[in-house]
Amino acid sequence: MKNLIDFFKSFLLLELLKGMSVTGKYFFARHVTVEYPEEKTPQSFRFRGLHAQRRYPNGEERCIGCKLCEAVCPALAIKIEVAERADGTRRTTQYDIDLVKCIFCGFCEESCPVDAIVETRIYEYHGENRGDLYYTKAMLLANGDKHEAQIAADRAADAKYR
Amino acid sequence: MMEAQALQLVESLLSFLGLWELLRGFIEPAWHVVWTVLKIFAIILPIMGGVAYYTLAERKVLGFMQVRPGPNRVGYWGLLQPVADGLKLLCKEIIIPTNSNKFLFLAAPVLALTPALAAWAVIPFDDGMILADVNAGLLYLLAMTSLGVYGIIIAGWASNSKYAFLGALRSAAQIVSYELAMGFALVCVLLAAQSMNMGDIVRGQQSEYGLFGWYWIPLFPMLVVYFIAGVAETNRAPFDMAEGESEIVAGFHVEYSGMGFALFFLAEYANMILIAALSSVMFLGGWLNPFQGWPVLGELTAWVPGLVWMLGKMSIFLFLFLWLRATFPRYRYDQLMRLGWKVFIPLTLVWVVVVATWMQTPWWLW
Numbered sequence: 001m002k003n004l005i006d007f008f009k010s011f012l013l014l015e016l017l018k019g020m021s022v023t024g025k026y027f028f029a030r031h032v033t034v035e036y037p038e039e040k041t042p043q044s045f046r047f048r049g050l051h052a053q054r055r056y057p058n059g060e061e062r063c064i065g066c067k068l069c070e071a072v073c074p075a076l077a078i079k080i081e082v083a084e085r086a087d088g089t090r091r092t093t094q095y096d097i098d099l100v101k102c103i104f105c106g107f108c109e110e111s112c113p114v115d116a117i118v119e120t121r122i123y124e125y126h127g128e129n130r131g132d133l134y135y136t137k138a139m140l141l142a143n144g145d146k147h148e149a150q151i152a153a154d155r156a157a158d159a160k161y162r
Numbered sequence: 163m164m165e166a167q168a169l170q171l172v173e174s175l176l177s178f179l180g181l182w183e184l185l186r187g188f189i190e191p192a193w194h195v196v197w198t199v200l201k202i203f204a205i206i207l208p209i210m211g212g213v214a215y216y217t218l219a220e221r222k223v224l225g226f227m228q229v230r231p232g233p234n235r236v237g238y239w240g241l242l243q244p245v246a247d248g249l250k251l252l253c254k255e256i257i258i259p260t261n262s263n264k265f266l267f268l269a270a271p272v273l274a275l276t277p278a279l280a281a282w283a284v285i286p287f288d289d290g291m292i293l294a295d296v297n298a299g300l301l302y303l304l305a306m307t308s309l310g311v312y313g314i315i316i317a318g319w320a321s322n323s324k325y326a327f328l329g330a331l332r333s334a335a336q337i338v339s340y341e342l343a344m345g346f347a348l349v350c351v352l353l354a355a356q357s358m359n360m361g362d363i364v365r366g367q368q369s370e371y372g373l374f375g376w377y378w379i380p381l382f383p384m385l386v387v388y389f390i391a392g393v394a395e396t397n398r399a400p401f402d403m404a405e406g407e408s409e410i411v412a413g414f415h416v417e418y419s420g421m422g423f424a425l426f427f428l429a430e431y432a433n434m435i436l437i438a439a440l441s442s443v444m445f446l447g448g449w450l451n452p453f454q455g456w457p458v459l460g461e462l463t464a465w466v467p468g469l470v471w472m473l474g475k476m477s478i479f480l481f482l483f484l485w486l487r488a489t490f491p492r493y494r495y496d497q498l499m500r501l502g503w504k505v506f507i508p509l510t511l512v513w514v515v516v517v518a519t520w521m522q523t524p525w526w527l528w
Contacts (some may be wrong), residue, residue, distance in 0.1 A: 013386070016490070023227045023489040033230045 043121050048106045050122040051097050051135060052130040052143035054115060054151060061141060065092040069108035069117050077101035078108060089127035095137040099127075115155065120147050165197045201293055205282050213431040214244035220484050227488040232442035254420035259322060262417065266320035271418065271425035272314025278432040281306035284440050286361045288449045288468035297362040300352065304345060305393065310433060311337045314404070314414050317426070321417035329413025332495065333397055333404030337504035340394040346510035349386040350381050350517045351444045354528055364448035367528070370455035374519065375448040380520065380528055383513055385445040387506050389479065392437035394502070396430060398483060400490035401498060408492075434483055435476065 009015070035040055054062050065082035081094035108117045120143065127133040135143075144151065176182040189196075218233065218240060225232025233240035258264055284299035286292040296302060318330020345457055352358060354377050355366040367377030373497065378385050393400040397413075405413040414474050415426045433500070442448060449468025453459035 019489045023485060026229055027223070027226045029226075029229050031229050031231045035231070035234075155227060158181070 005064050045119045045157040046106075047154075048104045048109075048119040049122075050125055050143065051099075051102075051108075051140055052118055052120050052147060052151060053095065053137065053140040053147065054118060054144045055141070055142070060112045061091070063092055063095065064114060064116070065090050065095075066113060068111040068113065072107045072111045074105060074107065075101045075103045076105075092137060095140065097135045097140065099133040099135055118151055118155070120151055121154070122147065168197060168200075169193050174481075181517070182222060198293075202465065205293060206279060209282065209432055209435065212435055213428055214248065216431050216435065216480060217247065217427075218244050220478070220487070222239065223484040224488050227485075248424070251420055251424040256420040256422055257387045257417075259417050261322045263320040263322070266316050266424070269416075270313050270317035270320055271422045271429070272313075273316060274310060274429040275425050275432070277306045277309035277313075277496070278429045278436060281436050282439075284360050285436075286364055286443065286448055287472050289365075291449075291469065292361060295359065295361055297357075297359045300348060300358040303360075304341075304348070305434070307436070308337075308341055312428065313426075313429065317418070318414040321414075323417050325410040325412075325416045326414050328410050329404050329416070332410075334413055336397070336401065336404060336498060337395055337501075339499060340391040340506070343366060343387055343506035343510050344395060347381075347384040347391065347505065348444065348516060349514050350384045350510070351377060353514065353517050353521060354381065358426065360443055360448075364443055364450060367447040368450055368454070369528075371499040372456050372460065373447065373452035375528060376445065376450070377528060378445040378480070380443060380517065380526075381513070383509060385441065387443055389437070389482070390443070391443065391502075391506060393486060394498070396433045396437060398430075398434065399487040400492050402492060403495055403498060410503070435480065437474040438479035438483070439472075441479050446471055446475045447462055447476075448475075 010089075056062060058103070065080060067080050070078045070080045077098045079094065079096045079098075080092055082090060083093045085091045104119065106119055109119050112118075117140075166384055169190075173182055176185060178187075221243070222232040222240070233243045236242040236246045258267055281303055283294045284292065284296060284302050286295075295301075315330050316326070318328075318333070321327070351363060355363040357363055359368065367376045379409045397404040403413075410416075415423055418426060419440045449472045451460070451463055451466065451468075453463050
């Protein structure tokens, strides 16, 4: 008896019709796509995008060349050289991040004792030549100078969770 | 009739220019050929345009069913997308594999496309609107749709690539198997219409009951079988093992690029539109008004030309093609063969007998 019922069920294509009713319903559903260049998804203040180096309000760069970020970087994307500056402080002479290697894990930012290296919300950038995505200290500092307001606001928003 | 009128029009136009006496000797003997070629163009060009926009419709429908917008970047609502795709394919380099059989490799796309277009010769778009009103129309159709498989086999063999070869074998076996079920389904139509002339098949469905007089009611199982077999014949999802992206890349046309690929694409879509046209002619009364003979609706819709009904019925089937593709996962190959040989062929054979018997009884109303 059960076999007979199954036989007729398969011949009447009931299950196929059920499946088609599902897709048929979704045909009239509103699409959920975010149409990227016109629409953008909301960002968290913890968004990890392009890197930047920050300065103190008096213009002094924050980085003290402790190399914690270089040590923690799982992708070995950071290269740091350190030397003593004329005023006797410890400063980096070279601070490069190879964005091609970087996996944007945010460990450098987490490990930094002085909040010098940060990841900003910027994600719409590109390189047109080989080496364009190899960011040097000057480029990172320039990034920081340009977006300091946003960076500071994001750190402030995150402060109570740290 | 139209032919003579058109000739008169050309005559008056050329006399106006003073060229008629000069060109008469060339035009009059060749006029029949010229007129036929014009009619062929009047069929082929809309089909090509239809294919182009059917690809857009496919992507849009699939998109909507997957809750996304589909192509919407080229032109308003993506309406220029087919043009962009066509241009891209035209500009692409045609790569011929070193170890391929060059002649067959280039001949295969043509062999695939030609029968797909040639079959349109016997499709009636409206009463009398048919390129070749031949009495063996249905036989011609079966012959033409069967020829399409040669393009696929030759493409797979000439490419000298294992994926193409596997795809061609799968496709050939599939098409041959489903042709049988398709043929038997059409035998039922022949029985009911008692004619192989496509126009007569439609006229046989004319009645006072509108859409209830069409063959889809007595032959409903055959409509289902015919359409599913048609989906399998055109290698469309869920029967697209011949392409099988996940296992054999693209099947028989992996090695084709540029216009060679475009021709296969055109052939596939022209075949889909053909299956839709055939299903509407055989089972849904072709150009007939579905409300014919009905009290109010019948009179209200009497002015609508038959071509509109025909196209409307075709678009139902075309939409169904896309709906099936959006819904069902691909069949396994043995399941496909089982469905063809052990379900469809026995079912169609039984229905041939049922219809033949039914027609001998007074309860046959069609």
